Amino acid sequence: GAVVSQHPSWVICKSGTSVKIECRSLDFQATTMFWYRQFPKQSLMLMATSNEGSKATYEQGVEKDKFLINHASLTLSTLTVTSAHPEDSSFYICSVQRVAGVAEETQYFGPGTRLLVL
Amino acid sequence: DAKTTQPPSMDCAEGRAANLPCNHSTISGNEYVYWYRQIHSQGPQYIIHGLKNNETNEMASLIITEDRKSSTLILPHATLRDTAVYYCIVSPGDDMRFGAGTRLTVKP
Numbered sequence: 001g002a003v004v005s006q007h008p009s010w011v012i013c014k015s016g017t018s019v020k021i022e023c024r025s026l027d028f029q030a031t032t033m034f035w036y037r038q039f040p041k042q043s044l045m046l047m048a049t050s051n052e053g054s055k056a057t058y059e060q061g062v063e064k065d066k067f068l069i070n071h072a073s074l075t076l077s078t079l080t081v082t083s084a085h086p087e088d089s090s091f092y093i094c095s096v097q098r099v100a101g102v103a104e105e106t107q108y109f110g111p112g113t114r115l116l117v118l
Numbered sequence: 119d120a121k122t123t124q125p126p127s128m129d130c131a132e133g134r135a136a137n138l139p140c141n142h143s144t145i146s147g148n149e150y151v152y153w154y155r156q157i158h159s160q161g162p163q164y165i166i167h168g169l170k171n172n173e174t175n176e177m178a179s180l181i182i183t184e185d186r187k188s189s190t191l192i193l194p195h196a197t198l199r200d201t202a203v204y205y206c207i208v209s210p211g212d213d214m215r216f217g218a219g220t221r222l223t224v225k226p
Contacts, residue, residue, distance in 0.1 A: 001164065034214055043205075044162065044216045093161050095214075103148045104169075105209050109161035 002108035010114040020080045023094030029074035030096035038091040050077045084117045121208045127221040136193040140206030143187040155202040196224045
């Protein structure tokens with residue numbers, strides 16, 4: 001397996017402020033990381049694919065200027081929610097991808113960050 | 119759209135085997151079947167994956183049909199802690215997008 005950490009585990013902020021969430025791969029170097037968002041009683045929604053050293057690829061409907069992703073090293077990706085609003089309140093989860101062979105790509109997930117915007 | 123379909127919910131008695139089905143009739147020859155689960159308010163957890171052979175690890179067994187159009191995840195002796203949403207995805211075909219999964223409830 002793989003160990004993935006996220007920090008913080010939960011955060012409460014005021015509307016209009018920015019929040020940074022860190023995702024760390026603790027036991028292997030991950031070229032690719034993913035960011036998901038999950039609203040109550042819904043499945044995970046892929047927000048973006050984060051590749052080390054290059055710009056993230058965002059899913060349709062996800063604003064790249066609002067959700068800034070930085071993947072500056074092989075063990076760290078950050079998601080910054082800029083000018084957060086109450087509708088951004090959600091459970092944010094990252095994952096790292098371990099590639100064992102052609103098409104054999106296993107994801108290992110972080111514990112998630114719960115964001116509440118007041 | 120996801121390449122997999124799963125029943126929305128299932129119940130299982132504690133101590134019995136839980137058999138969770140997944141249909142992936144459009145799977146391609148080089149795509150793997152992956153299973154993950156998410157216990158309430160936690161990040162998803164990798165369970166098992168396979169290409170065409172049956173697989174077993176300490177958590178579960180994965181049975182893939184010969185035509186690879188469906189698979190079954192087996193939890194041999196379900197416990198209350200196995201209550202979770204179980205996701206079946208095809209990789210890389212699903213491109214890391216999750217469907218609704220199956221909500222498994224293990225009952226005492």
